[in-house]
Amino acid sequence: MVVPELPEVETVRRGLDVAAVGRTIGSVEVFGPRTVRRHAAGPADFAARLRGRRIEAAVRRGKYLWLRLDDGAALLAHLGMSGQFLAVPAGTPDPPHLRARFRFTDTGPELRFVDQRTFGGLALDEVAANESSTAVPVTVAHIALDPLDPAFDRGAVYERLRRRRTGIKRALLDQSLVSGIGNIYADEALWRAKLHYARGTDTLRRAEVERLFDGVDEVFAAALRAGGTSFDSLYVAVNGESGYFDRSLEVYGREGEPCSRCGAPIRREPFMNRSSYRCPRCQRTPREPRW
């Protein structure tokens, strides 16, 4: 199972565009309270308020995605570590870890939310009426623009990076600075830009930040191509396993293997109670690292 970052969530959003948009919800089942823990009014309210709602659009920012409903609210979803949406014919046996089921008023496939590790979740949220930026659910208001957003502004991110006093990878993972990047693509983008993860953000030059976001764009584009080519639009419009980009990574998960640029063995190092992978030759430790 691959952890979903922006490209995977975007692949899911495209699947929902096909599988859910334009349909009207008939009934909703929620299995256990945890999946809707962010919905303060509880599972019964969640289900009741969704009944009869028509889905008008599938929207994403960073790793959040939501279905815009015909009453102005949004069905907000986060996949967490392991969440998947599956569109399957009614009667298909329930899989393990089924957390919610959406039936529609038509005879098409039902939609399921499946999540092994339950870091994911669903909620009903109001969409803030804000004339200065894209309308997003209240819960998503603090999430920064992601690099695929037409309004994403590298120059503005650079200015914020320069004012920070932290390491570049911490900053990349901060969804209030730039959204959509997780541990895997952070390492991949840093490798492409030949930057060490502990490089102080206040020492970065503009050209380095350009290289970094070029790297982000490249890994995102490659992952989206992989996701876009391999999903079955009829059966599993939305499948967390097919189409995930896990075979073309340069450093992530490749400890001991040679760097494809210089041949030095890739190193794995503990970082933020996780792992960072880097090439020790292409990505040298800075003189004044900020871990």
Add this chain to the structure above:
DNA sequence: CACACAGCCTGCTGGC
């Protein structure tokens, strides 16, 4: 506001 970190969770892996 900026920054750092504990805690939430389940399945798999490897050491003993």
Add this chain to the structure above:
DNA sequence: TGCCAGCAGGCTGTGT
């Protein structure tokens, strides 16, 4: 063979 620690890492809440 079985047990259990360690690992995977998204986000929120809380502390400084």
